Amino acid sequence: MREVLGLALGELDLLAGCPPCQGFSSLRTLNGKRDVRDRRNSLTDDFLRFVRGLAPRAVMLENVPGLANRRRFREFSAILKNMGYIVNWAVLDAARYGVPQRRRRLILLAAQRSRIEFAPADETDATVSHAIQGIGIPGQTGDPIHRIIGKRSERITELIKLIPKDGGSRHDLPADLWLECHKKCEGFRDVYGRMRWNAVAPTITAGCLNPSKGRFLHPDQDRAITAREAALLQSFPPGYSFSIERGMYAVAAMIGNALPPEFIRRHALQVAAALKDVGDTP
Numbered sequence: 247m248r249e250v251l252g253l254a255l256g257e258l259d260l261l262a263g264c265p266p267c268q269g270f271s272s273l274r275t276l277n278g279k280r281d282v283r284d285r286r287n288s289l290t291d292d293f294l295r296f297v298r299g300l301a302p303r304a305v306m307l308e309n310v311p312g313l314a315n316r317r318r319f320r321e322f323s324a325i326l327k328n329m330g331y332i333v334n335w336a337v338l339d340a341a342r343y344g345v346p347q348r349r350r351r352l353i354l355l356a357a358q359r360s361r362i363e364f365a366p367a368d369e370t371d372a373t374v375s376h377a378i379q380g381i382g383i384p385g386q387t388g389d390p391i392h393r394i395i396g397k398r399s400e401r402i403t404e405l406i407k408l409i410p411k412d413g414g415s416r417h418d419l420p421a422d423l424w425l426e427c428h429k430k431c432e433g434f435r436d437v438y439g440r441m442r443w444n445a446v447a448p449t450i451t452a453g454c455l456n457p458s459k460g461r462f463l464h465p466d467q468d469r470a471i472t473a474r475e476a477a478l479l480q481s482f483p484p485g486y487s488f489s490i491e492r493g494m495y496a497v498a499a500m501i502g503n504a505l506p507p508e509f510i511r512r513h514a515l516q517v518a519a520a521l522k523d524v525g526d527t528p
Contacts, residue, residue, distance in 0.1 A: 261302040263293045307354040311337045331356040340509040346372035347447040362520040365512035375443040377478040392474035411466040413442035436461035452502035481508035
């Protein structure tokens with residue numbers, strides 16, 4: 247591995263990894279009450295194999311909060327410590343780090359000669375308004391991913407129109423207007439809900455273009471958010487380019503599965519500063 251990369255042992259500054267998290271998600275494990283056998287869970291072991299083979303100066307691992315309660319994570323942390331790394335981990339909300347979205351993630355930072363502190367949290371959160379208000383009418387801006395996709399049935403279209411603006415929910419409607427599937431299930435209360443202008447967005451997922459997947463309705467327009475709006479709520483730069491070769495739902499998956507750039511940018515600066523300080527130490 248090192249030979250292919252042309253690296254000496256310990257030469258790599260940072261090894262960052264985000265092993266697939268579906269097997270540890272609260273939805274699949276029922277908030278930890280169920281053990282899900284998912285072969286992707288073992289990829290944390292593969293990540294550790296890279297740490298052993300490269301001996302990077304610093305390590306960053308990101309995953310869903312549910313990983314913190316798993317044996318694999320405890321073993322991973324213990325092995326890092328035995329290898330001489332100083333480990334710092336926590337479950338942080340990206341909304342406290344300049345991302346206009348509620349997104350709790352497990353972040354582990356480790357270095358061989360110093361403790362890497364987390365970035366300072368903001369006192370106030372960014373909001374949906376900061377991210378998407380005034381970006382232009384979908385389909386009229388020339389942006390290939392800022393357009394409405396998917397046709398809704400007449401009944402769904404009328405249902406969306408009735409949901410109160412700026413944070414309303416299908417639960418605000420009389421029960422006789424609910425869809426039959428909603429009458430049978432008390433969970434997933436955010437489905438067909440609107441975002442609120444002066445609050446953070448819900449967690450942006452791969453299903454963010456579909457209001458049946460969560461609170462993904464625009465605050466006051468009768469539509470789901472666009473892929474560009476989802477990207478902005480994830481803190482991607484306004485002009486960031488996404489390939490649409492595989493279609494808009496593939497774009498939504500890339501956006502929803504991403505670690506918010508602003509969140510990780512702030513922590514990358516913490517890693518860089520810690521490595522520089524160690525490098526400057528005689």
